[in-house]
Amino acid sequence: MWRKICTPRSSFELSAQPLSWLEQRKLLEKCAATALSSKLISQQKAFFAKMVVDVVMTLDDLLQLKMIGIQKVQDGALGDSPLVTGIAFKKTFSYAGFEMPKKYYNPMIALLNVELELKAEKDGTGIRVHTVEDYQANVDAEWNMLYDKLERIYRSEAKVVLFKLPIGDVATQYFADRDMFCAGPPEEDLKRTTMACRGSLQTSVSVLSADVLGCCQMFGETQIGGERYNFTGFPKAKTYTFILPSSAQQFMEEERSLHDAIAIVRRTIKDSGVAGGRAIEMELSKSLWDYSRTIPGKQQLFIVAYAKTLEIIPRQLCDNAGFDATNNLNKLWARWGERYGVDINNEDIDDNFEDFVWEPATGRQCPDGGLEACLIVYIDETIKNPHSTVDTTPAGGGAEFMATPF
Structure with missing residues (x-):
């Protein structure tokens, strides 16, 4: 039935009438502006609507949302929000960071899930030694393992090394002395970088060949507000990063508004309405x-x-x-x-x-x-009424009756 x-x-889908590129763009800008009209950034909806349409219309056919990033800077005005053609992530602090080069052209990128930092042993572990020479041999072995990993990374000819796990000041200084850059970006930005540079995340430094290394057009450091950002340009990969500068915290949290506008424009392109x-x-x-x-x-x-x-x-x-x-x-x-x-x-x-x-x-x-x-x-096959299944025993102690469910 x-x-x-x-x-x-x-x-009742909208008729697919042929539209010129300019007409389609204006239509998408109105859709994005409608999504932003009820948000805190509604005063700048025309500015952000054009930016959102620029990003979505230049993505690949899959229109993957994970290829679009949003960063927040606590300084400046929303109307000055730049759009980065590539990936931007906040530079992490390091003592040797100021000695690193600030710009590379066509560098090789190594993406590693390796920890390059000497740490204290975990609780409950220990090594029993009898002489000072044995103790010194264990210490030297740890340092030799660390320097061996650093040497292998240096020989791979990678100029930019991005880590998922922590890196220490020894590794940072080592790379800075050899005209290399290293950083530990957030996991989400590292995943986008891996997809954009056509590299692969390695869990070992044993084999760092050109097949597993990525490449980008330009990698540099730029000052935005009170923060320093590292930018990477990928000419073939289509990925973008919004940077939202604002002095008010409530406006910095409006990244969800941009996400709504991006999702609506993306849906308008992919599906009928x-x-x-x-x-x-x-x-x-x-x-x-x-x-x-x-x-x-x-x-x-x-x-x-x-x-x-x-x-x-x-x-x-x-x-x-x-x-x-x-x-x-x-x-x-x-x-x-x-x-x-x-x-x-x-x-x-x-x-x-x-x-x-x-x-x-x-x-x-x-x-x-x-x-x-x-x-x-x-x-x-049936929907039972719970109130009709309650025991209805007469007061005289007669036989019990159960109501028949619907």
Whole structure:
């Protein structure tokens, strides 16, 4: 029965009319600006909308969100936010860091998951020695192991070495003396660098050949506000980094707003869209009402019930916004067009397609949701009422009776 209801699905996707590159860009900028209009950075929504569209339209066909990074700087103004074509990560402090070169061109990059730092032994471990010479031999062995690893990295001809694990001042000074740069960026930035430079993260320094090393066009250090940032440029890989400078902490936390705008522009490019404001639910309800007139018998009642269920969604939207739900639904019934939905700004209904209030069509496949609900109901085949299964023993101590479940 429910499969008959879910079978006549309607597709109300936006018509794929051919658009020029400029028209498509303006359309995407409006989508991004709509996502930013209710955020704290709404005053700069035009500036960030252009930046978001620039990033998403130049990504590869997969449009991977993990290739876009966001960094925050506690200095400056949001309107001065730079967009880095590549990866930017905050420079970590080190005593020998100021002696390192500040810029490389076409360097080889080594990505290592190796710890280059001498640490104290763990609790409960020890070495029993009998002479001072034995003790000195153990100390020299630890230093020789460390310097052997450093020598292998130096011989690999890598100019930039990025570590996942901690590195000590000895390793930092060693690389600085040999015109090399080393740092331990955050794990997320290290993953993006690995994907962008076409390298691989190594857990050993035994074999550091050209096959496992990455490469970039330029690696340099730049001062932004009160922080120093390392930039890497990848001409072939498409990755970007937003830098949000602001003196107020609440504006620095608006990276989630940029994420929303990026996700919406990405979804608009990948998938078709439908008018928002629950316009698609009303159109599906209308389609089911029309379809029910072609079905004789009791099955028509189930289809009508399903159509009424879809109308609950725009009604609930009006109730949540404090609007007159009955009045707005009457207007929607009168128009009953695929683009007309609830207008939150004017407490009325409007053509949400023209207002750029859109939703992805993949998330509005109501018939598929009906089939999934049927599958859940069919698991037990019956829905039991817990109140009807309570023991109802008469006061006289007669036989026990159990109410029959539905």
